Amino acid sequence: MHIKGVTQNADDGEAIPNITILTKDGKIGTATNHSGEFSLSIPHSFVDSYLFFSGIGFKRDSILITKDTNEYIIKLRSEIYVLQEVYVIPDSTLFTLLKKAFNKIADNYPARPSSYFGFYRESIQDENNEHIDFTESVLHIYKNSYIQPSGLPGQIEIMKSRKRKFKNSGSFYLGGPFLIIDMDAILNKRKCIDPRHFNEYEYQFNGLVSKGAHSFYSISWKKKNSRRSINNATMYIEKESLAYAEFAEDNIELSSQPRVKDVRISQQVIYDKIDNRWYLKYLTYKNSHTDKIGNKTRLGIVEYVTTTTQFEDVMPIPFERRLGQTEPIAQKAEDYSKSKWTDYDSIENDEKLAAIFTFSPQVSDNIFHSPISPKQHVRNAFFTVLPKLNIEYGISSRRIDIPSNPVSITFIPNKNTRLFELNKSDNFTEDIFFLETLVGYRIRKNFNVFYSGITDIGNKRMHSSLWNVGFEYRKNIKQQGFPLFLQGAVAFTSMGNYVDMGVQDNHGPFTFNGKNFNSDKIEFDYGVKQLAITPEFSIKKEISRFWGVKLFVKYYIPIASKDVLRVKEKDGFFLTRKETGIDKKSETININNSYDPWESFEISQFNVGIMITFN
Known part of the structure; x- marks a missing residue:
């Protein structure tokens, strides 16, 4: 049977894009388009079962699939953090809080090298929302001590990977997997959290908020003299441990680069805790820009989730197995073959991930099955050599x-x-x-x-x-x-x-x-x-x-x-x-x-x- 519908914000009725839609077993699903619309074909055996809707910033919700209804309107309610208290604190107190959080890094994050395995996906879309590139990988990440990282604070190894290149973008996209290291604000001692650079930023205390059983200090920031709103970037610091739990930046405008203009990024990094050690759990990064040559719009999306951690007896990744600093991951990935990649067990059962990732496993599988022109096969071979x-x-x-x-x-x-x-x-x-x-x-x-x-x-x-x-x-x-x-x-x-x-x-x-x-x-x-x-x-x-x-x-x-x-x-x-x-x-x-x-x-x-x- 075929069902369709639209997702709307329950508060204002606005359409919600990029909502992940999955059956209970996670085997079938899709995502809403920029207008909040979706369309999905499912077997009749799913009648009288539930279809689940989730997305960043919204409560997870579900509808009952019935044989008499094939069109739905789903209203989702906002939920990331709930404001507990609103009060004003002096700048001196806010800076003291930020300094304390920075000084607690040694207590809250791995003091020795650590190792992670995770699921990674990157995609590039054109102005018509059609895919140019689509790559998925299982990565092994090595990170140096959060206390004293070296000039190169991490290494990456591709355990397995698959790709699909649909058309020529005219550009190389490098370094996507290294965002897992570069966007780790704690590992890199990002300037906005480093007391030595506080005088370069403006900070705003938003209050104490809650998420689940935990309370967090919400603090927004921006560079001094920046034209963007201070509310475009917010960090969340757990009240009890003073650990940085999340960094969220939305619609940040960047200066033009040699080949691109109108650059805007949105990114989110979420940390989780195991045995009182915090580590980077989820990462999303979206980059929209316009090529100066050809004036074509591109949207790049990078998504990552950590599935396994190791904090003891961790050794660096041998150089022979590392992903090179300037190697596009697509050059390491194998062309798509269903027989070589048979499941998504590492991500299907993660409810948080369903709210963060743009593409469900079913949507991803459908993308990989899309056809490629013979001309593009030749281009792919060329870009493998370069x-x-x-x-x-x-x-x-x-x-x-x-x-x-x-x-x-x-x-x-x-x-x-x-x-x-x-x-x-x-x-x-x-x-x-x-x-x-x-x-x-x-x-x-x-x-x-x-x-x-x-x-x-x-x-x-x-x-x-x-x-x-x-x-x-x-x-x-x-x-x-x-x-x-x-x-x-x-x-x-x-x-x-x-x-x-x-x-x-x-x-x-x-x-x-x-x-x-x-x-x-x-x-x-x-x-x-x-x-x-x-x-x-x-x-x-x-x-x-x-x-x-x-x-x-x-x-x-x-x-x-x-x-x-x-x-x-x-x-x-x-x-x-x-x-x-x-x-x-x-x-x-x-x-x-x-x-x-x-x-x-x-x-x-x-x-x-x-x-x-x-x-």
Whole structure:
């Protein structure tokens, strides 16, 4: 049978969106749309049973399903906190209360590292409320001590996950699971609760309120000089323990970002208590924004509930199993398969969760069964590759010296061409500093294949260039906080070091090595081309989730070397200019010196440097 209806606020008759609707066993359900409307098909066996309605801020209610009625109006009554007393307290007393709550963190929250398992969901919808992405996961979360957290206060591991990408959003969405750590106001000592920053905020005491058997101090806050209402953000502190029990922020407007505008967020964090220890139990985060490119509206929703806690003998998550700081969770999740994910036992029996989560298990299952276009499958494959790229920029040092000896070389392209007299008398020439760029693709957490290029900095008399292709292995040696890596790499290297011999007029086109040189100006330099195997050792420290610093040393082991005179066209379009290298033993080259200029090159085998890495 098919039933439909609308949910309304019993106080004012306004429609209520995002109300979760479930049968008693939780196996069938849906959610109301933005107009408070719902539609649901259920078997006839559910006649004379109850349908349950729940949502944030409203009492849970139910209706009896009858065979004679298929359209319902459900009026829900508000209930989060009930005001017990209304009274005014001086600012000094309010600040004293806030300071006491902050100082009680050591008593109320885990003093040692703690571990959590929980159910996580993230979704992205477009302006038509159609899904772009939908991902669900079971997560393992490690958190450092609430008393003395490190620079990176937590780690995340995906135990299992499934995803469905329906269309291309044109954007990456990163860091959703890390909201479980970032939105933990106690773990991160959020400024609004830290006495050192009280002078940056305005606070308002709303009174003593009750929820169930507990009483809470209700306190709203906002940044000084902020245009938003102070009532948009409220914290609840339990009266007995002075533990922070909830942070709720609604319709907070954020400043525009490089790619998005009209950013508004609503978020709620709820803590629960086990054996006098409080921990983050529920989290919801909603972010609506408009893309500057295309002017399309997006709504992102993140939801999480903790299902299992561990406070004793907790160890950090091994680096190899951690979710990377910049890895979209969708890249770790498997494409949806019902056979690989058969139940929602961790959330179906949680009544509080039914009031917080936007999508019921049945609605979620229906979303996963929605079709995907073949074109989107191709896009999904592309976006699987892109996040695994890593980039590094830096400066390296390697000494390359040429003594101050005069050099005279004659080049005769062929019998019918005028010869080129090349003379150079330079002072001591050296290359020391180089710009280095690396682009890598991380095959696995610890393995990276890469290409890197090196060019010298500002030396007009010498030109040095190099490229590497290789693979790298890394090992994290710092389990808490931001990782510290020991890294080893081996690369195949091609490099060239050349001394400028000047530019000469070309008195007529000539052909050499199958190339026709018809430019008015010809540039010459002489130097050494080498192939090498290059081992590298480095230490890398991640400074934040997005970048780090690497110190490295390389040693070049030559496997082939060739002394050449390089001939290049100076004029014309840079992509069509001809160039060739001529072995110094060629009959077209005469060395007019009593010594071999190429033997004067002194090239160090060591290279050291520093790189800025982008994870």
